Amino acid sequence: MKSMFVAVFGLGLTACGGTAGNGTSSDGSGVPPSNVIPPGSYRVLAANDLGMHCMDREFSTFSILPPFNVLRAQVVQRNSGGMPRVLQPGEVDVTYEPVADSHGSINSRSAGKTDFWAWAPGLFGVTLPLGMGVTGLYMPADAPTPGPQALTWSASEQVFHAFGIPITPVDDQGSTNPYPLLRVRARNPATGATLATLDVVVPVASETDCRNCHTTGQIAAREAGVAWSSTADTEVQAKQNVLILHDLREGTELVAHQPVLCASCHYSPPLDLGSAPSTPTPPGPATTASSAHQAPTQARWSGPVERYPALMSRVMHDFHGRLNDDQGNPLFPHGGDALSTCYQCHPGAVTECLRGAMKTGGMECLSCHGDMLAVGGAFPLEPGGSLDGQADLAARRPWKDLPRCQSCHTGDALNHVSGPGYQLAADGIRLRQSYRTGDPAASAILAPNSRFAEEPNTLYRFSKGHGDISCENCHGSTHAEWPNSDPAANDNVAAVQLQGHTGTVAECASCHPPGTLARTMNGPHGMHNVDQMSFIDGGHHDFYEHNHASCQACHGANLLGTALSRAAADRSWSHDGHTWTVAKGTPIGCNLCHGLPGSGGGD
Numbered sequence: 001m002k003s004m005f006v007a008v009f010g011l012g013l014t015a016c017g018g019t020a021g022n023g024t025s026s027d028g029s030g031v032p033p034s035n036v037i038p039p040g041s042y043r044v045l046a047a048n049d050l051g052m053h054c055m056d057r058e059f060s061t062f063s064i065l066p067p068f069n070v071l072r073a074q075v076v077q078r079n080s081g082g083m084p085r086v087l088q089p090g091e092v093d094v095t096y097e098p099v100a101d102s103h104g105s106i107n108s109r110s111a112g113k114t115d116f117w118a119w120a121p122g123l124f125g126v127t128l129p130l131g132m133g134v135t136g137l138y139m140p141a142d143a144p145t146p147g148p149q150a151l152t153w154s155a156s157e158q159v160f161h162a163f164g165i166p167i168t169p170v171d172d173q174g175s176t177n178p179y180p181l182l183r184v185r186a187r188n189p190a191t192g193a194t195l196a197t198l199d200v201v202v203p204v205a206s207e208t209d210c211r212n213c214h215t216t217g218q219i220a221a222r223e224a225g226v227a228w229s230s231t232a233d234t235e236v237q238a239k240q241n242v243l244i245l246h247d248l249r250e251g252t253e254l255v256a257h258q259p260v261l262c263a264s265c266h267y268s269p270p271l272d273l274g275s276a277p278s279t280p281t282p283p284g285p286a287t288t289a290s291s292a293h294q295a296p297t298q299a300r301w302s303g304p305v306e307r308y309p310a311l312m313s314r315v316m317h318d319f320h321g322r323l324n325d326d327q328g329n330p331l332f333p334h335g336g337d338a339l340s341t342c343y344q345c346h347p348g349a350v351t352e353c354l355r356g357a358m359k360t361g362g363m364e365c366l367s368c369h370g371d372m373l374a375v376g377g378a379f380p381l382e383p384g385g386s387l388d389g390q391a392d393l394a395a396r397r398p399w400k401d402l403p404r405c406q407s408c409h410t411g412d413a414l415n416h417v418s419g420p421g422y423q424l425a426a427d428g429i430r431l432r433q434s435y436r437t438g439d440p441a442a443s444a445i446l447a448p449n450s451r452f453a454e455e456p457n458t459l460y461r462f463s464k465g466h467g468d469i470s471c472e473n474c475h476g477s478t479h480a481e482w483p484n485s486d487p488a489a490n491d492n493v494a495a496v497q498l499q500g501h502t503g504t505v506a507e508c509a510s511c512h513p514p515g516t517l518a519r520t521m522n523g524p525h526g527m528h529n530v531d532q533m534s535f536i537d538g539g540h541h542d543f544y545e546h547n548h549a550s551c552q553a554c555h556g557a558n559l560l561g562t563a564l565s566r567a568a569a570d571r572s573w574s575h576d577g578h579t580w581t582v583a584k585g586t587p588i589g590c591n592l593c594h595g596l597p598g599s600g601g602g603d
């Protein structure tokens with residue numbers, strides 16, 4: 001009698017465990033062959049936090065963001081006698097170092113690639129040693145002691161992190177590469193021996209500018225009677241025109257006080273480097289920052305900063321979202337695509353911020369965040385629309401009230417939201433928009449089914465799940481969730497090193513050594529064992545007999561397969577004298593191997 005098969009796939013929306021050090025491929029690239037789980041007793045799990053960090057191309061006029069990136073890492077010990085264990089400080093040392101990508105691009109330093117350090121005293125009130133970032137970190141070749149740089153333990157996040165790596169989008173050959181790789185290495189603290197490594201994209205772009213509108217003669221810099229900038233460098237020209245316009249409209253004197261740190265007046269959470277907001281003080285005389293404890297911060301305000309009217313995100317999005325062009329049409333079209341809205345300012349038409357699985361699925365920035373006025377907090381959020389409920393019926397809080405995973409992944413094949421206002425995807429399960437149509441605030445949907453939810457009141461990039469593993473370590477970074485549609489993209493390198501193929505880390509064997517994991521439905525998001533014969537060969541029918549819904553949740557009410565039961569990789573297995581082969585992406589149903597339960601063709 002054939003056993004009922006449901007378990008050779010990797011669930012397209014989930015991850016099983018997480019994992020991995022580098023393997024070795026036949027071409028010497030450091031990437032293991034397809035579908036091969038690398039050996040070893042330890043795994044490094046790591047990701048950058050945002051999918052894209054931005055920095056100004058030049059800093060002489062004003063600055064929105066300095067060179068700054070964040071890595072978060074965990075180290076897992078595979079345990080043949082039990083469950084994998086996440087290592088703590090004292091058990092492992094974690095560092096980052098440069099590594100060349102498949103095109104030979106390597107990024108080891110930032111000194112000489114940006115004018116940031118020349119203007120840091122005027123912007124932040126400190127003189128930073130050349131190469132030091134605003135939190136005291138360095139690129140490895142710039143450090144006083146060149147070489148691998150330490151990730152430190154974050155007690156609040158319970159991960160190793162490097163908060164503020166001053167990486168730039170220029171590699172050591174002078175070429176632009178917004179997707180550089182850094183190698184995260186785990187070492188035995190007693191011997192210094194390498195336990196495992198992982199190559200992670202640390203993305204950064206300087207395609208953040210105002211030139212489309214603010215260069216002289218363009219729509220925002222052609223008012224008669226104004227002495228607009230004639231500087232040859234159009235980046236500097238546009239930035240000078242922004243200051244001229246600000247002085248003209250607001251009565252400020254920014255042109256006379258260059259360089260200007262925008263966040264010194266317009267509070268911006270990305271530049272709040274660890275302190276609670278307090279009474280603002282003007283920058284003092286230049287000092288020297290010799291450690292992360294002396295790193296500069298922006299001016300801050302007393303009171304609830306979420307409601308401060310001059311928040312950077314609110315000012316930029318709300319103000320620009322209300323502007324019209326010469327024909328009276330919105331300058332940033334409501335419902336417009338990324339090129340006509342977000343990518344006018346954010347990276348970008350050349351450097352893609354949104355480039356992961358959601359982009360491949362046809363989604364736009366608008367699909368998650370709403371339009372300019374929604375992002376600017378122009379409308380009150382619907383009940384349940386804020387991260388923790390504290391801003392329901394109030395303005396959206398920048399960098400906090402963001403779309404949730406469960407806003408689109410609202411449940412499974414048996415239990416998910418649908419109805420008027422919900423933009424259902426073609427698979428009939430997921431949504432293509434994180435808010436209900438007609439809601440001007442783009443309030444994030446709070447689905448009652450929490451199968452794919454983050455931790456309560458916690459953003460995806462800070463959430464953890466299965467085995468206390470960070471969600472981003474298995475799914476990829478925000479805006480660049482695995483897989484990138486280009487198989488050769490640097491974004492995909494970590495996933496391939498973790499499990500031998502692109503996409504969400506779905507191979508249990510990455511963290512659980514073969515033969516150590518019992519048959520279970522207790523994987524992430526209620527998953528079962530993936531690509532393991534102990535589950536395939538006679539093990540899974542008991543789960544169906546005792547709880548039909550546990551299988552139907554992903555394989556569908558008719559058990560013929562859904563988008564939630566697609567094979568995560570090409571699979572091949574043999575059973576009862578038969579060999580089956582399925583291609584990556586194939587929805588797995590019971591009828592792949594035998595008849596449906598109760599049909600007489602199998603049980």
